Amino acid sequence: MSTKTTSLFPRELVREAFTQSFVKLAPRTMLRNPVMFTVEIGTLIMLLVTLYTAFSSDGSQGSFGYNLTVFLVLFVTLLFANFAEAIAEARGKAQAASLRKLRADTPARLKLADGSLKTIRSSELRKGDTFFCEAGDAIPTDGEIVQGLASIDESAITGESAPVIREAGGDRSSVTGGTRVLSDRITVKVTGEPGTSFLDRMIALVEGASRQKTPNEIALTILLAGFTLVFLIVCVTLKPFADYANTTITIASFISLFVCLIPTTIGGLLSAIGIAGMDRALQANVITKSGRAVETAGDVDVLLLDKTGTITIGNRKATAFHPAPGIDKSAFIKTCARVAGG
Amino acid sequence: MNTELLGVIATYGLTLLLAIPLGRYIARVYKGEKHWSDFFLPVERAIYRLSGVDATKEMTWKQHLKALLTINLVWFVYGFFALLFQDKLPLNPDGNAGQTPDLAFNTVISFVVNCNLQHYSGESGLTYFTQLFVVMYFQFVSAATGMAALATLFVGLRERTTQTLGNFWMFFTRSITRILIPLSLLVAFILVVRGTPMTFDGRSTVTTLEGAEQQITQGPAAGMIAIKQLGTNGGGFFGVNSAHPLENPDYLTNMVENISILLIPIALVFALGFYLKNRRLAWTVFGVMTTGFILFVAGSITAERNGNTEIAAMGIAQPMGSMEGKEIRLGADASAMWGISTTVTSNGSVNAMHDSMTPLSGTLQMLDMMVNSFYGGVGVGFLNYFIFIIIGVFIAGLMVGRTPEFLGRKVEAREVKIATIIALLHPFLILVATAIASYTNTHHGDAAWTVQPANWLNNPGPHGFSEMLYENTSSAANNGSGFEGLGDNNFFWNFVTGLVLILARYLPIIGPLAIVGLLAAKKVIPAGGGTLRTDTGTFGGLTFALILILAALSFFPALALGPLAEYFGMAH
Known part of the structure; x- marks a missing residue:
């Protein structure tokens, strides 16, 4: 932002x-x-x-x-x-x-009864509707995963920098509006009427x-x-x-x-x-x-944070590279990128 | 002229030299540390046992106030009846009559509250018994009351998160035995040596140079004059107070008495620093008070030296400055200095008639009392200043964006509420009482009272207004000096000023003690880098500005119609 x-x-x-x-x-x-x-x-x-x-x-x-x-x-x-x-x-x-x-402009892919998808504005979602999200999508509103599994970046809401896994069934099935899907695809059922979601309350x-x-x-x-x-x-x-x-x-x-x-x-x-x-x-x-x-x-003199994600963007980011003497800088950066990419 | 100025500077310098060690001594007395003055301990223990009080029990701020108010009520009842029936009591060689009920009401209140507004003349209005056992006794105990209240504040600012603030009886008794009595003995001794009477004989008859016979009132004066100056009481043995040659025989006694007026109020500021181990804070407070004091003294001396412009317009030179209403043996400078000393400290004794001083001096003297916190009365002076600290801390805290705190305690809505009420009270009392007086004087001048309101004032116009304004200011500021020229011994003035006296004494003691009680119970936040410091020149400047602006906005309209109108009405 x-x-x-x-x-x-x-x-x-x-x-x-x-x-x-x-x-x-x-x-x-x-x-x-x-x-x-x-x-x-x-x-x-x-x-x-x-x-x-x-x-x-x-x-x-x-x-x-x-x-x-x-x-x-x-x-x-x-x-x-x-x-x-x-x-x-x-x-x-x-x-x-x-x-x-x-928020209203965030697109949502509504899953119709026949299984086809229709893109609407997220403000048009009603309780009980199901929508579909895949990697890269923002989740339009609060809901519960009914099918699939995904890793989700929740740093904007919870401050947790590492992505969390959410899956259908069990107690780790709820997703929050405003978070972002990083991998895989899920089908989510809307649990709240418009205006009552976490973001709305904020x-x-x-x-x-x-x-x-x-x-x-x-x-x-x-x-x-x-x-x-x-x-x-x-x-x-x-x-x-x-x-x-x-x-x-x-x-x-x-x-x-x-x-x-x-x-x-x-x-x-x-x-x-x-x-x-x-x-x-x-x-x-x-x-x-x-x-x-x-x-x-x-009155704050010292700020203590338990989650780095609260004040960061929720992802690692290199801001500068300082090679030791005698090391070529571009080779160093490439090596770093390879290591980070895992 | 320069000798006179030197005298003034020497007086103040000596005061300061004495005040610092005295402050250290006072701090130790209240801390109850081991000290050579502990030889008073048996005496104090005897007093506690005799009065049946427990001087070791820690008291909360509410218990402090209860003790303070109860003992004051007892004094009030005792003093009222003693004055009413003084003609039937012993030690009355001159056969003076008892006081009327309204006068006795006014007199006893004014002495119990440490004001000493005198609507009578000491020569004929009191007997030796009431001079000693009512007036002088009250001069000791009322001063000690103020000092004990201040000691309570010291404890509250030092202790961390506490409900109890020391013991009132201990502070009260020690103030008398270890501070007031020793100093009074010393001052009284000097006065006796220089010729102030201390006798139980009645009037003496002398033959004057022109061969006429004159009756001179005397009596046990020296002891009372010492405590009246030291305890910021100001009620003189004789009607004209320290302008009387027997109260203040020469320049030396004048210096000693002037030092006595300022000594304890200044020493108590230093005592704060020694007690809290925060000398910077004490110096900041002292700096603010002294700046105000010096400005006022300089203004008054200049005004008196320039003389009366009306006399100058007649072509008469005034090489000694304006000498109307002043004593030749003291001179214009020493009188101006005394006039400001006695009004800043809420003392109220005079060595020249304030009524006769130039209008600008009159303005400054009234402004002193309207501010009422540059040094101030013994003990209560700093209590008044404390209110301005609280308001200052609050405003400054908002300006820097921090929750306001003083010495690590948060200042919140409750404290601000109390401080606002107390700061409001002073202008309220002065203005409302003066408004009632001027209304009565203008619209009901012919009321069928013993003294008709139209006949109150010796002078018409702005000066008459000043007389009424001064009287009420003096009562509200716990000062007790008079602008004279006002017919004040009648039911109206006795009653109105009596009421003002009660409110203006006890509420400004209750308020600060309540604040300090609330603050003391709070958690202390350690000072950090962003904490607003209250012991810096910047904060001192802010407090000074706050005090002056508040006084100026509240009182300038009234002053403009009184002394200022008189000043601009004179020949220039």
Whole structure:
């Protein structure tokens, strides 16, 4: 597999994210992020103040243009936060979709009742169908061998670098979608409905991964909510202070001060950061089950692996040849190849 | 002028020279290692036996808090009734009256919590009995309470995966017998030699130069002044505190007292290093605190030296700097230095009237108390700083992508939650109390109280606002100094500040101890190459920025309407 790079803002994602940034304005969604929720309330108040100044001759709340500007700035802030989150989510979904598409495109040779073969897409396989595979084929979905024996490269799923033998009958008869047949031929009966195979579950993980908050995210949300509360107090207490000083402070000023004080930048981008982290990992072909896993990965000092296949391609590969002095290099390589070929 | 500056530098230098060995000594006292000071052991054992406590049993953090809060409640009840009925108790040669219930409530709280906010004047508001057996007694025990809480934190940071954190009674008793009493004796001795009274005689009558007769209040002052400075208490024997010639007779006593103010808070930071065998951490913490302190002192000295611009605008030269409300024998520099020392350490004694200092000095003094963790009060100063370490570790950990940890213990949601609440409490108390006060003053100025809210303030405008803001900040920061000029001995102020005092003392002790109790119970992860180090300049810088930014964002709106508005309103 190669590392896939996508442009930062693909056109269709941007369109989707743009719609989402309005949909996400619903208070129920906003409530999950207390910092931005307070900004939303501020925006609503500013909308009312703007309307009030538009239809009233009372000048104590500043001019219409001033209030409108404050309102628009706040509104754009909200949209931007939502947009960042939506685009991060959309990118995660797009990755999952492309994985699924790749899977659906894997050809499967369906064995019909009369024994003839018909090539279909693997997503069309149903439980109970039988399909046929021979050396070099990818196994389209999970199943049980009903006839034959084959050596199968399962390194992509289990990490085992050496091929394993699977045969009909006994307890070594099951095969997994996504693995590859290396030799011989087998007939396999599909054991699961589409969408329940091992690969499908992995793809679901990629999609659903963003839904749970990580421990650090929870702690950070608490901290940010705390700061927001302090600054709310700062702004509210300013009212009696200003009364003492015989100064009037407009509602727009209160709300602007409040929004400037609270940690909007980090609060607005918090969920986007988490999703972006997993997205980056996915680009390097690392599938993270959850944000928590990404966090734990940051603490890793030493990595211990029990199976070399987990991090390799599952096959031996010579990357360089270093002949001893006095040995001809091409002869050396040929000898090596002969030995490796057994 | 340069002699004055030299005096300030010498004062700080001497403090530092004394603080390092004292820190080493304190660490050994709390570790319970064999030491020459063990000749106190029989005395301590007698105290334990007399009070019926077991000073060898290991306690959990909850048991620590229970012991601490219980003993504080006992003191509160005892002190309240002693002050209420002081006129009926012995040692009252001047025939002073008992305190009103609201004043007694405020006074006893402020002394039990180590704040020493004084809404009375020592000459007429207390008797020798209450000065000694309530005020001075509380000055010892309240300081020792803070120190014992800090010792508990030391244990929690040193021990690996433990539920118990030493014994509260042992820490508490040793703080008094081995640290506070010996140092107090030394300081009191110097003060007596320089002329501070230590007598049980009543007022003495003297004939002044112009031939008039004057009554001079005296009393057992020297002993109390020593502990009030050393224990960051600050409650003076006389009303005008250490500006009074009998409390602070000359420049030498001024130096000794100023050193006493800073000594134990700084020594405790070094004690942390010696106790944990992690001197780099202690120096990092010390560096952050000192940077803040020096910046504040430099700012205040500059402001005082420049003098009052209104006076300069009248064409009057001020070669000695702004001398309003200051003592000629001490001068502007030493007063500015003291003003910052007393506010950073939550001491609260004054040798000049803060009310009369230039607005910028007033701003810095308030900002000191709003930060409340550059040195801070004995014991509790580092507890406050610890909260910022936890928040700093958390933020820095997220920035480098590691699970946040401090000294090998993971900092998780629960710790962050507690730290957030405690960090939030300080601005909350100051701002809400001041808001209530200004609301009452503006909208209910004519309320039918003994002192009408409209008559609280000596000065109108921003300065009046500063008076209220300072009073609440001083209460919340456990400081106890006053901006004066505020009519504070009435039900409103006695009650409001009393409430602020209780909350601002006990929650910031409970919070850090709970955190350290949780941390101590966790597994220690050995430091690796990627571990975020907390004993480096970078982390120190981050903590410093965090403290200042949080204080600035929370308090600048209020400061802008008080001292800063006053500053910009003056002639320039």
